[in-house]
Structure formats: C-alpha cells, structure tokens
Amino acid sequence: MAKIDGEYDKELRGAFFNMAYSPFVILNKDLNFVDINQAALNTIKIKREDFIGRNLLDFFPYLKENERYQLYKNVLVTGKSIGFDEVSFHTDNGVLKFMIKAFKIGDYLGMSTLDVTSLTNTIDQLKAAKINLQTVNDNLKRKNQELEEFSYVAAHDLRSPLTNIHSLLDMLQSDNSISEKGMPVFEKVQQVAKQMCDKLRALNSVIALKTTLDDKIEIINFSAIVSKVKSIHIEEIVQTRTIIKEDFVHAPTIDYNLKQMESILQNLISNAIKYRNPNRKSVIFIKTSLVQGKLVLTVKDNGLGFDKTTPPEKIFGLFKRMHTHVEGLGVGLYVTHSMITNNGGEISVKSELNKGTEFKIIF
Structure with a gap:
C-alpha cells in the first residue's frame, strides 16, 4: 500500500494494521476501498484483489438510501469520529455483525470493526431462552395455583363428611349402642376420625396461610414481636417457670412481612416451651446478629432436643414430629420453613x- 500523506509508512502498517486481531479497512474520499488488513480478509472470506478499488456501496448497496453513507463522508470533512453498534454484512456463509468506528486518518477514512456475530447470536438465544423460561414459569405458577386450589377444595370437602362421622360416633356412644366387647374398636375408630379431622383442619390452615399472606413489607421490631408471643403463652411461661432471654442489640429491627414474622417466632418459641426438659428449668435464648451483611435470628433452648442425625426433610416436613408425648400435628415447622425459604432466606437446626x-x- 502507498503511504498516506507520508505518515502511513510500512512499519506502522505492519504494527497497527495487518497485525491487529480486529478487521480494519481504509477508504478514500470517494469511499472506495484502498486497503484491508488480514483479519478483515479472514473474517469476510474475501480476496484482497476482489476488494481493493471497489466502492462501499458495492458491498452495502442499502447505504445509498441511508444517512450513514453521508455520515461517513462527513467524518472526512469534520474530522469527528462516529460509531455504530451493529452493522450486518451478508456473505455466502451467512450474516456477520460488526461494531464499527469510523475516523479520519490523513486524507482517508479509517474503519475499525469488532466482530460481534457470536455475541449477538448468543444474546438472541438468551432472549429466546428467557421467553421460553418465562412461559414455563407462568405454566408452573398456573399449575401450582391449580394444585393449591384442588388441595383446598379436596381438604374442605373431605372435612364435612369426616366431621359427620365423628358426630355419628359420638351419638352412638351417648346412646349406649356399642357393646362392651366392641368398645375398644369403637374408641380406636373415634381416635382415627379425630386425627383425620385435625389433619384436614391443619392442612386447610396451611393452604389458607400460603395463599392469603400478602407481600407487604414493613419495619418490624423484634422485641415487640417477642413480647406479643410471650403474652399469648403467658400462662404456660408462668406455670413452667420458663426464662426467655433476648438480645437484639446488634439488629433490633428487620424489613419483613409482619404476619409472617409473628408466625415464625410464634412457632419457634411455642415449640421451645412445649418440648422443654422436665428435669431442668427451661431457658430460651433469642438473639439477632449481623453476619457478612446478613441478619441472623437465633432461637436456642435447653429442652428435650432430638437425634442430631435427623434429616431436614423430617424436621421441616408436613405432619412430621420429633416427639409424640405432647399434642401436635407437625405443621408449625413446615409453615416456618416455607415462609422463610419463599422469601429467599435459609433456616438450619442443630439439636x-x-x-x-x-x-x-438467615434473612
């Protein structure tokens, strides 16, 4: 290539033009190509002799009716560089896409380009995947809603006949219609009917809670919530002489849903009271802390505990219980776990x- 105004010598050309990874081209004032580097030749799969001397419109005829053609010429007049984010170049092997920067170099127009074909294709694929994922997500939400509605209807509809059975059994007992020999079996049937009624009632409560809780977030004071929970259990606390120690110095408040936070602390504190160790004074420690920028709530007791090898799915499963000597259905920890994880938090247990x-x- 000939020198451009004596500044574009062969040494600089070798260093900054032909050795570049990105495609470069140079055009004259008529926008005819006067040079092209090896990267450009490799990218568009063209021979140098088929390129040099031809006009920009030979390769991009649509530019004739496009303001971009004139903008390129303006660079030679004003000396101000311009850039374009995505320019398509059609080849026999498909469409290539480039980012282009046009600038004045001597009396010529230089164009540096960046091949973004793979990047734009990846972006298009990601967009398509996002749309598909959103469709799948919408379908899952709809199916989940349908399942919740079905569960609620099924549990509600089953509760009525079971309640009737329970009432009929009571009537049989009050009328002395059961023989002495049949009484043990009758009593077992009564127990089973009561258990089924209780479980259906609990299941309805769980479904109702999960479907009716709103997403309202507000500033919640931990001390106030714990005081409310203690007032609910004041009789048990006094009778069992349970001591509840609180430490909210490091994180006295949290932005959370009030009803959910009340439910979480209610379940954990009531469990600690319920499963206390009768051989020692019951003590419950409740504290908050900040760990790596996240708020951590800890509820610890000195109660009965349970086998430390118990898997999480049993601890937090619906209708799963660690102890059976006191009344309960195994719903509280399931609800607590659901609310925490649905809000992006984590709950763990050591016992x-x-x-x-x-x-x-961890919130």
Missing part, C-alpha cells in the same frame, strides 16, 4: 437429645 435445640435463620 442433641436431652441437650436442646438451636434454630438459625
């Missing part, structure tokens, strides 16, 4: 038989 249990929640 040991006759030593106590510690729940740790």
Whole structure:
C-alpha cells in the first residue's frame, strides 16, 4: 500500500494494521476501498484483489438510501469520529455483525470493526431462552395455583363428611349402642376420625396461610414481636417457670412481612416451651446478629432436643414430629420453613437429645 500523506509508512502498517486481531479497512474520499488488513480478509472470506478499488456501496448497496453513507463522508470533512453498534454484512456463509468506528486518518477514512456475530447470536438465544423460561414459569405458577386450589377444595370437602362421622360416633356412644366387647374398636375408630379431622383442619390452615399472606413489607421490631408471643403463652411461661432471654442489640429491627414474622417466632418459641426438659428449668435464648451483611435470628433452648442425625426433610416436613408425648400435628415447622425459604432466606437446626435445640435463620 502507498503511504498516506507520508505518515502511513510500512512499519506502522505492519504494527497497527495487518497485525491487529480486529478487521480494519481504509477508504478514500470517494469511499472506495484502498486497503484491508488480514483479519478483515479472514473474517469476510474475501480476496484482497476482489476488494481493493471497489466502492462501499458495492458491498452495502442499502447505504445509498441511508444517512450513514453521508455520515461517513462527513467524518472526512469534520474530522469527528462516529460509531455504530451493529452493522450486518451478508456473505455466502451467512450474516456477520460488526461494531464499527469510523475516523479520519490523513486524507482517508479509517474503519475499525469488532466482530460481534457470536455475541449477538448468543444474546438472541438468551432472549429466546428467557421467553421460553418465562412461559414455563407462568405454566408452573398456573399449575401450582391449580394444585393449591384442588388441595383446598379436596381438604374442605373431605372435612364435612369426616366431621359427620365423628358426630355419628359420638351419638352412638351417648346412646349406649356399642357393646362392651366392641368398645375398644369403637374408641380406636373415634381416635382415627379425630386425627383425620385435625389433619384436614391443619392442612386447610396451611393452604389458607400460603395463599392469603400478602407481600407487604414493613419495619418490624423484634422485641415487640417477642413480647406479643410471650403474652399469648403467658400462662404456660408462668406455670413452667420458663426464662426467655433476648438480645437484639446488634439488629433490633428487620424489613419483613409482619404476619409472617409473628408466625415464625410464634412457632419457634411455642415449640421451645412445649418440648422443654422436665428435669431442668427451661431457658430460651433469642438473639439477632449481623453476619457478612446478613441478619441472623437465633432461637436456642435447653429442652428435650432430638437425634442430631435427623434429616431436614423430617424436621421441616408436613405432619412430621420429633416427639409424640405432647399434642401436635407437625405443621408449625413446615409453615416456618416455607415462609422463610419463599422469601429467599435459609433456616438450619442443630439439636442433641436431652441437650436442646438451636434454630438459625438467615434473612
């Protein structure tokens, strides 16, 4: 290539033009190509002799009716560079897409380009995948809603006949219609009917809770919530002489849903009271802390505890119970786990038989 105004010598050409990874071209004032580097030749799969001397419109005829052609010429007049984010170049092997920067170099127009074909194709694929994922997500939400509605209707519809059965059994008992020999079996049937009624009632409560809780977030004071929970259980606390120690110095408040936070602390504190160790004074520690920028709530007791090898699915499963000597359905921890994880948090538990249990929640 000839020198451009004496500045474009062969040494600079070799260093900054032909050795570049990105495609470069140079055009004259008529926008005819006067040079092209090896990267450009490799990218568009063209021979140098088929390129040099031809006009820009030979390769991009649509530019004739496009303001971009004139903008390129304006660069030679004003000396101000311009750029375009995505320019298509049609080849026998498909469409290539480039980012282009046009600038004045001597009396010539230089164009540096960046091949973004793979990038734009990837973006298009990601967009398509996002649309498909959104469709799948919408379908899953709809199916989940249908399942919840079905569960609620099924549980509600089953509750009525079971309640009737329970009432009929009571009538049979009050009328002395059961023989002495049949009484043991009758009593077992009564127990089963009561258990089924209780479980259906609990299941309805769980479904109702999950479907009716709103997403309202507000500033919640931990001390106020714990005081409310203590007032609910004041009789049990006094009778069992349970001591509840609180430490909210490091994180006194949290932005959360009030009803959900009340439910979480209610379940954890009531469980700690319910499963206390009768051989020692019951003590419950409740504290908050900040760990790596996240708020952590810890509820620890010195109660009965349970086998530390118990898997999480049993601890937090619906109708799963660690102890059966007191009344309960195994719903509280399931609801607590659901609310915390649905809000993007984590709940873990450490326990040991006759030593106590510690729940740790990371919000």
